[in-house]
Amino acid sequence: MPINEEAVHTYLRKMNRLNTVLALLSLFAVLVLYGWLRFSDGKKQNMNTAEKESVERSISQPSSTATTNTNTSASEETTAELTNDYRNQVNSILAGFAFDDSATAETLLYHVLELRVPTDLKQTHLQIVTALNDAKEGNYASAQQRIGSVQATSSWFLPQE
Numbered sequence: 001m002p003i004n005e006e007a008v009h010t011y012l013r014k015m016n017r018l019n020t021v022l023a024l025l026s027l028f029a030v031l032v033l034y035g036w037l038r039f040s041d042g043k044k045q046n047m048n049t050a051e052k053e054s055v056e057r058s059i060s061q062p063s064s065t066a067t068t069n070t071n072t073s074a075s076e077e078t079t080a081e082l083t084n085d086y087r088n089q090v091n092s093i094l095a096g097f098a099f100d101d102s103a104t105a106e107t108l109l110y111h112v113l114e115l116r117v118p119t120d121l122k123q124t125h126l127q128i129v130t131a132l133n134d135a136k137e138g139n140y141a142s143a144q145q146r147i148g149s150v151q152a153t154s155s156w157f158l159p160q161e
Contacts, residue, residue: 079118079119079120082116082118083118083120083121085116086115086116086117086118086121086125087121087156087157089115090112090115090125090128090157091156091157091158091159093108093111093112094108094112094128094158095158098144099131099132099134099135099140099143099144099147100135100140100144101135102135102136102137102138105132105133105135105136105143106132106136108132109129109132109133109136112125112128112129112132113129124150124153124154124157127146127149128146128147128150128157130146131143131144131146131147131150134146
């Protein structure tokens with residue numbers, strides 16, 4: 001069977017064009033990502049400068065102890081609210097899930113990762129995320145064991161009805 005040289009050359013030209021287009025698209029993507037990273041680093045530096053100015057202003061202005069006490073109690077209320085919200089959200093997200101389905105575990109994992117975690121519950125959050133990841137990967141026994149340990153240490157977590 002003879003090889004048609006014209007067809008081979010046409011094919012090679014098409015592949016060359018395709019490779020050129022792909023290389024240009026890759027270059028464009030790299031430039032966009034580079035610019036985005038540069039821009040986001042600039043924002044972080046500006047935020048740090050703004051935070052520094054805020055701290056300098058608060059240091060230079062005298063404050064009363066009443067204001068400090070009010071801020072502390074407001075901060076404690078905010079922390080308590082955040083903790084309560086986190087507990088309610090985690091329980092509502094995971095309600096009824098038996099940690100035995102990979103697809104559902106993946107969806108729930110993304111929902112749990114979107115939550116704002118209070119400082120005092122970071123270890124618990126890590127255990128929940130690890131259990132969901134185990135379930136996502138099909139390690140159901142490990143996931144159920146981790147969740148069991150979270151339930152044993154945290155009375156608020158998925159209470160048994």
